[in-house]
Amino acid sequence: MPSVSPLLETQLLSRHYSSLPQELQARGLVADLTTGPDAFAEFLQTPRTIYCGIDPTAGSLHVGNLVPLLTLFAFQLKGHQTIALLGGATGLIGDPSGRDEERPLQTLEAVQKNSASIQEQLQSFFANASVYAEKRSASGNVTQRPVVFANNLNWWKDLSLVDFLHSSGKFVRVSSMLARESVKNRMASSSGISFSEFSYQLLQAHDFWHLYRHNECRIQIGGSDQWGNIVAGLDLIARREPDIVASEGGKAFGLTTPLLTTSSGQKFGKSAGNAIWLDRTKTSVFDFYQFFIRTSDQDVEKYLRIFSLLSETEIEAIMQEHKSQPELRMAQRKLACEVTEMIHGESGVVQAQAATRLLYDTELSNLDPHDAEKALQHDPRYYSADEKDLFDIPLSKLAAVSGLSRSRGEAVRLIEAGGLYLNHVAVSGKDRKLQPTDLLGNRIAILRAGKDKYVLLALKQ
Incomplete structure (x- = not known):
């Protein structure tokens, strides 16, 4: 078999890297970009470094966190360097974005405990997702770079307030901070906004700058409620590093993912007021699986694109079969299997299906009770x-x-x-x-x- 010339190999890799924006758009994973899609695609013709931040405000991630994480994983599959950033410092303050009132401050001990738990979940997610992608031939032939796990407490703990104000604070304009949607909404509310939460955007902006300066990170991913914080980071980078930004490959970008709601307008991931957690001790494998089984016919096709790595051809075939017999909920069952495997592995799917048969089928002779028990072990029932x-x-x-x-x-x-x-x-x-x-x-x-x-x-x- 003739070898591929270095020039052709470079061209093929360039297409591989730069095809990602179109794929993300097709899957419904892009809410907005800080640049046009063509310029972003051109920027991605060579491998880049991308990060997504997660504040440890709870002891577990929930299904809503999967949207930006799956977007980050999509970059990893294309050979880009990805960073999953834990907000060990920013979690002590709390992001005002999308909130009507200030969240209660957490202790350092609580944030550290949450950080340790979420770190394990992130490691498990990327490990399981990689196995899942390999099975579905979604990883291609490009060598993947292992995700880097970081914690912003590592640089914030040694940075004094005076040093921060001297290094980053002087580059930020209060008028820009006041113009952020999250700040304006809170200032107009009866509860107002504290100085701590008002300053949160500076902390996240500094994180972006730090990763830009020390890790050559050029892209930040976040939910659509993070738009103002991401733009604040881009502004700080442009003011602090004008020479690097002006150089080839020195530009920085932001990408936001949609905040999902169901067709009925309910916030995605909420069930009777309770989040669907990735931690099986908070949400049993059975309840996790059943959450996706309960997806409406109006939402299931959209969710198959967002939460699985099935090809468009496979999704179209699934939906065509589903529409012929919707009462069988075949599309929902496929969705539940895909997401459960990605989070809890193949064994999680087997356990959830066994528990489903145990509870809803009258024929129990062929049931493996061990699998059913494991799926329900942390369930309140x-x-x-x-x-x-x-x-x-x-x-x-x-x-x-x-x-x-x-x-x-x-x-x-x-x-x-x-x-x-x-x-x-x-x-x-x-x-x-x-x-x-x-x-x-x-x-x-x-x-x-x-x-x-x-x-x-x-x-x-």
Whole structure:
């Protein structure tokens, strides 16, 4: 096979790098760019360094964080250098963007604990996503550069307020800060804005400058609510580094991803007021999987483009089959499998599917109870007890102590009405007790009230 000439190889790689903006647009991952798409594509003809920041305001990432992270991962797949930046310092202040009132300040200990947890999640995400991409041949033939994990506390902890004001503060105009949408909205509200939150944009701007100066980072990715902060960073870079910005390859850019809402207008990732977390101890693998199963027909095609690496041809085929039998929710099942695999791995998909069969299928003979239990282990409807607490009391009382019913009396009334089920079979008799033979795989049983309220009973080992 003839070898490829160095010139042709360079041209092929250039097309590979620069095709990314069009791909991101097609997948619905771009809300706005600080330059035109053509200029951005031209800039990406050679490998660049890109970062995305995540403030550790909670102990876990949630599904809304996946949109900018998947965008960052798309750059990694194309051979660019990516940086996942933890806001160990900025998390102590709190970003006012998109908030009507000031968030409570967290202690250093809380932010450090959150940072450690999110760092592990980020490492897991990029590792699982790489395996997922490899299986779907989405990584191409370009050598990928490992993602760099950084924490802005590493440079902020040694920078005094005077040094910061002298080095970065003098380049920032208060009029520009006041013009930011997030600041104007808060200043117009009854709660106003504190000096700390007002200054947040300076901190994020300084982060962009630091990575620009020390890591040759030229692009920042963030949600659309980060537009003002990203622009503040570009302004600071232009004022502090005019000579580098004017040089070839010295320009800096910002890319924002959309803040998703469902077709009904609900904020994406919220379910009855609760976030869908990536941490399986906060959101069980089963509930994570079921969140995507519940996607509406109006949203599922959009989400397949955003949250999977399936090709356009594959998505079109999925949607065509889905529309022929929408009641089977085939597109939603495919979406749930793709995202669950990316976050929890192939084993997570197997576990979630086993739990789904356990709860919704009447045929349980071929079920692997171990997989089902793992998917539901951190679910609030998971009830683990020893032999005495499982076998020595009536199911009516077990329903009450496990939280399935509000009281034993309510459970008794359910039994009398034929509405309490053990392994999908109606319980007869208020004194009926759980037997070892009722346990699937000698481990678990499903106790259900009505159509969809249940608890998983598990024997402690």
